[in-house]
């Protein structure tokens with residue numbers, strides 16, 4: 568007999584340890600640096616971070632957010648990413664248990680965490696993540712229960728195609744580039760993992776939340792300050808919403824509009 572909390576606790580810790588690696592990806596992928604070498608070091612004094620200074624969240628608290636070598640401030644983003652990934656992993660485990668679906672969605676969610684933080688900071692979504700994610704999502708669809716390669720392929724085409732069309736129309740109408748190519752590949756990756764039905768949901772949810780946030784920023788920000796918000800984080804939020812609440816939300820929405828009655 569194992570204590571009932573052992574596996575969820577393990578999932579949480581595992582997610583935080585992977586989150587620590589995601590921090591490395593977030594820092595290095597935009598700079599085209601290797602994510603395996605050199606070992607983690609302080610960007611200010613190059614102090615090589617020892618294993619006991621690299622325990623997710625705990626080390627940050629013990630070091631009070633400062634480098635052991637030079638005392639430079641360590642970004643709060645590090646423990647935040649670790650906590651976020653730990654929490655997502657725990658929630659996925661509680662929902663899906665020790666299944667292949669859990670492993671696949673864990674991969675997707677971890678990729679989304681990396682994409683979100685890179686997009687906020689650099690306004691790019693690296694092809695290393697989106698394009699490889701499309702391939703991995705498609706391959707996994709052969710093995711996942713309730714999924715199929717056709718569903719995955721349609722997800723890729725619908726996800727990529729819809730945003731490509733939006734980008735094309737926007738460009739023709741305004742003469743400016745609006746939607747980035749990164750967003751197109753990101754939604755194609757989500758379609759590969761989650762199937763074609765997820766695509767309209769993710770577009771609807773991300774546009775809704777994006778508009779609400781955009782309007783509140785317009786209302787509260789000072790006139791001359793300009794804040795560019797990338798769309799990737801909203802797509803990521805839409806995908807998470809679909810993973811955890813997609814089915815009940817779609818049922819609720821169809822009920823409201825009179826569809827799906829009887």
Ligand SMILES: [Zn+2]
Nearest residue numbers: 609612634637
């Ligand atoms: Zn340092």
